[in-house]
Amino acid sequence: MGIHQSELDKRMEHFRSGCIKAGLKLTQQRLEIFKALAARDDHPDAEALFSSLRSHMPTLSLDTVYRTLWLLNDLGLINTLGPRRESIRFDANLRQHHHFVCLRCGLTRDFESDLLNELPIPEDAHAMGKVLASQVELRGICDSCSQIEAL
Amino acid sequence: MGIHQSELDKRMEHFRSGCIKAGLKLTQQRLEIFKALAARDDHPDAEALFSSLRSHMPTLSLDTVYRTLWLLNDLGLINTLGPRRESIRFDANLRQHHHFVCLRCGLTRDFESDLLNELPIPEDAHAMGKVLASQVELRGICDSCSQIEAL
DNA sequence: TCCTATTTAAGAATTATTCTTATACAGGAA
DNA sequence: TTCCTGTATAAGAATAATTCTTAAATAGGA
Missing domain, CATH: 1.10.10.10 (Winged helix-like DNA-binding domain superfamily/Winged helix DNA-binding domain)
Structure with missing residues (x-):
């Protein structure tokens, strides 16, 4: 494929x-x-x-x-798509927004950014279908997990 | 909260x-x-x-x-986070890349973009934790679903 | 080739989610 | 307000994805 x-x-x-x-x-x-x-x-x-x-x-x-x-x-030899979730999660925030996802604990937080709301869509993506929405997902370690790891 | x-x-x-x-x-x-x-x-x-x-x-x-x-x-009054998936999906592509997700059938396709690889991270997001990676998720209707809907 | 810790197959168990059915209730009509 | 009816709910059974348990198999070093 x-x-x-x-x-x-x-x-x-x-x-x-x-x-x-x-x-x-x-x-x-x-x-x-x-x-x-x-x-x-x-x-x-x-x-x-x-x-x-x-x-x-x-x-x-x-x-x-x-x-x-x-x-x-x-081992980092493959990735799962999107945040790892034990069950599907829901969101009442309808404004365009983006996500920060903690790789350790799964914490998912919204943030807003006018700049990221207006991303240029590459031609490759347009070729896949009609794009209706875009959002950015940041992955990292949240402050609370960082503190735990620092112990 | x-x-x-x-x-x-x-x-x-x-x-x-x-x-x-x-x-x-x-x-x-x-x-x-x-x-x-x-x-x-x-x-x-x-x-x-x-x-x-x-x-x-x-x-x-x-x-x-x-x-x-x-x-x-x-009804569009709330959203689910990330692509709706009946089960967790895996990905062997380790290069930085982005996703196009079809809202109808769940088809998920990768695409690459040097421009999107270098997004400016807002201060709000940095405040949530250490950011290790970023990716863009585009949602829309894939060509094959568009054809079906056009019937 | 042999040995042993690691890995696997098989199927039971668990967990998230959905279905079935009898009952309850929202909201329109009288 | 009270009644009526289709819609919505509670309860628990059913289903589907994922993980666990245990005995057997095997990779890779001695």
Whole structure:
């Protein structure tokens, strides 16, 4: 799905060295799961990866897909999209605004910025569809988590 | 949690007129659920709202909180944060990039932009914590959904 | 090749969310 | 105001995503 072989090779190499550096075993499952994910750019969920892998690996378990993905996420070898949330969160603020998300505790705070409200939309994005809204998501460590880490 | 009375009044008024316009009954539950959400700015989930309301409304059910929040979301009276996702999605693309999310089908596509990679961070956001990364999320309707709607 | 800590498969368990159904109530009509 | 009726709710069962438990398998070093 739109990933060039050279890019895929690069991702696989980065994955291998990352695993070795972390002292992780290079199991068949980890290699296949990462490769399946790295080969596509449509952000599949665990179930979708699992289905696509079952034909090659009939004994693969869904649990292994989840464990592997979270493990790689913790190592920084992949990312989850948007803020990690245990459940969907809601927001009553209808004004255009932006988010600061704490990577540790999940705290999500709004902020406003006239400048960020008027971002230039790249041609690439227009090619994907009709853009109706834009917002900026900042990720970082909130003050309260910073204090805890400083202990 | 940081919402001024005047802002809360404004939100409540918008909510009331929105319900009436949509022909919805102004039940005690809807008023309380919306008010509880509108009064805070920390993006609670349904469970958190439910707990905070139970003391006033011992017979309130969690299901009603969910139904009400999704209903208000559909009416545009509140928003969910980030892309609606049935399950958490993963991403192997480690380069800085941005997202286009289709509001209809949930399709999420990456795009890159040097310009958007270097956004000015407002002072307000710095005050919330240490900013480590930024990304732009565009919401809209993808080409394929636009075609379906045009039928 | 052998050994052992790590990893996996399988399925049970858990948690968030939605569905089902009988009851309650908002708001219009009398 | 009181009655009526469609809409909304409570309660708990059902479902779906994710995680846990445990016994078996295996990567990689000795």
